[in-house]
Amino acid sequence: MKLDSASSMESLCKQYTNLTPDDVLKLKEVAASIQLMADLNQSNIFIDCLTKEGTHAIVVAEAAPSISKTLYKNSVVGKFAYDAFEPGVVFTLKTGKHMLLNRAITQECKTVEQSVMPIKNSKNKVIGTLIMEKDISDQVSHQRKLEALSEATEKLSGILIGMAENRPIISEVIEEALFFIDGDRKVLYCNPPATNLVLDLCDKKCIAGTPLTAYLPSLEELINHSEELLVKEIKISNRFYQVKKIDLGSEEKPTGTFIIMRDMTELREKERELIVKSVAIREIHHRVKNNLQTVASLLRLQMRREVPEESKIHFIKSLNRILSIASVYEIILSSSSVDEVDLHSLIEKIGNMIVYGEEHDNKEISIVYEGSRMLVNSSKAVSMALVINELIQNCIKHAFKNQERGQIKVSFDRIDQDLEVVVNDDGAGYSKDAKHSFGLEIVKMMVEHDLGGQFTIDRTENGTCASVKFQIERQGDRS
CATH class of the missing domain: 3.30.450.20 (PAS domain)
Structure with a gap:
């Protein structure tokens, strides 16, 4: 690729796209070979990228075959490719799927056979498309003439019938x-x-x-x-x-x-209303988070001044419950979502707060997490925050009484429409004869009544396994 072409690509990407410098460098590497592709396939080759608006694409590089007729009289670098005329390009940019032998209309109104392949960066994210176009105007023209001969009578009669019937x-x-x-x-x-x-x-x-x-x-x-x-x-x-x-x-x-x-007025008005509602919802989340943190601060102040040492454990439990709920709103506010929470981030935040933020009688306790990114709505996230808090607290309090060190493992997985969260420890093991603690009563109530799911806790060969299973989205959860 020529130096001025590389400069033009970099300038267009900077002005019209959200691509990073590394992404542009990757596109330049691909662009260095497109002239060879054009000559080999006797086709026009282009590189298109999605614009900042995300509604159409822009051509950032091109190559025409040097030993045959080109499709275009003028350069199309810097021109926009709209979804209405080149749907395959925008489809590939948004989905990462290739489109082969698809028909499209060029910037100069020629019919072409178009194949589109995604260009991805090192993180497997689509940053552009590689497009090959062959002129099939003559083929289409011949085909249309044949079709016109057979369809002319039918179309003419249809128009005449429509006029006669005043349709x-x-x-x-x-x-x-x-x-x-x-x-x-x-x-x-x-x-x-x-x-x-x-x-x-x-x-x-x-x-x-x-x-x-x-x-x-x-x-x-x-x-x-x-x-x-x-x-x-x-x-x-x-x-x-x-x-x-x-x-x-x-x-x-x-x-x-x-x-x-x-x-488009009604659509734009609805978009505006959604934006206003989104801002209002985020403001509510912000106030709830601040109020919960204020309550937590008051509890800490009370613990320092007037609470007997033997009662502090109960204050700490209440404090952790409040902070667990506050974590839900912190995660919402730190993400682009309006009312959904990444479950992995929530569980990790609560687990680290309890395990690494407190002393545990000189015991060395660690915690690990397994599970992919999964979104749940804020109401379920609040219930899950309390459940996870109680289960981890239960492990710390009961599992490692006679051990110097221990490990807690929190894993979660989606099975069809159900979400299962499992908390394992390698401690002494749960006894069915033991009386349920207040924390486990909270877990059972939250899972059955708020989440509509099932809670089980059993002894295993290496400790205790607590499982929570519920439907991610029940009928009536969304309007």
Whole structure:
């Protein structure tokens, strides 16, 4: 790849994408070979990356075959690839799945056979796509001519029957406003939604032969844009519209332009409401966390001043329960989620707080965790926080009385719709004849009533195993 091409790629990635310098370096390595690929396959090769908005892609590198005809008259580096015209590219960028021998429309309105492969970084994250395009315009043209001969009679009769029965054709019943304008930007056709849109926005009737910009001056820049295919969102009279421009014909012989407008106001309003609700929910979580930490601080202050030594253990248990619940809200606030908690982070935070944050009569106690990242909603997370707190406290209090050291292992796994959390220790072993502690009573109540699950605790060959199993999402959990 040439030095100026490498500089252009780096500049485009920095301006339009969220890629890291390491990601850009990986793309440069791939780009160094695309000219060889283009010559070998007699195809145009491109590298596209997802833009910051995540709605479309941008071309950051290209190579045309040097010994055969190229697809494009002009360079497309820096051009956008929209989902509406090149769905395979955006699909691969978002999913990491390849798309082979897929048909697409180029920036210059040519039909091509397109294959798309993901480009991934060292962390297996998709950072771009490698695209190969072959011109099949002649093949498609020949195929269409054959199809036209057999379908012409059927289409003509269908249109005639529709007119006879006073039924609207497709353009008359689609929800989007559709305008067809000529080279002078004069309206040749507009469907009923387009007529109503003009009437609503400027209180005028859309008349054929009048320039569209006379009714909608906000569209002038988009209509005059040199791109043949363009999608843009604009605001007109406090309403939001997605506007698509499709130029027909060629530069030498244009035949007209389609302008398609879709009212996005309701969608944008709902998005705004969701953002406001998300901010409100996070503010509530923040206040709950602060209130719990205030209560914890008051308990610590009380312990230092007026609590007998023999009663401090009960205060510590209450303190840990409060801090376990507070951990739920700390994790929510530190993540991008509004109301979901990573179970692994929650269990690790609570376990480390209890095992490594306190003295245990000179005993050396360690804790390990096993399980992948798993999200649960905040209400379940609060119940799980209390359950994990009590089970780990139970291990520390009862399992290692006659041992100098011990280990606690917390593992969790998803089985279909059920989540199972298991707490093992290598201590003395649980006795069924022993009276249940208050902590285990809390666990049993929380699991059965709040989580709708089952709790079991049994002696094993190497200690004790406590298991909690419940459905991750029960009917009625979500609205």
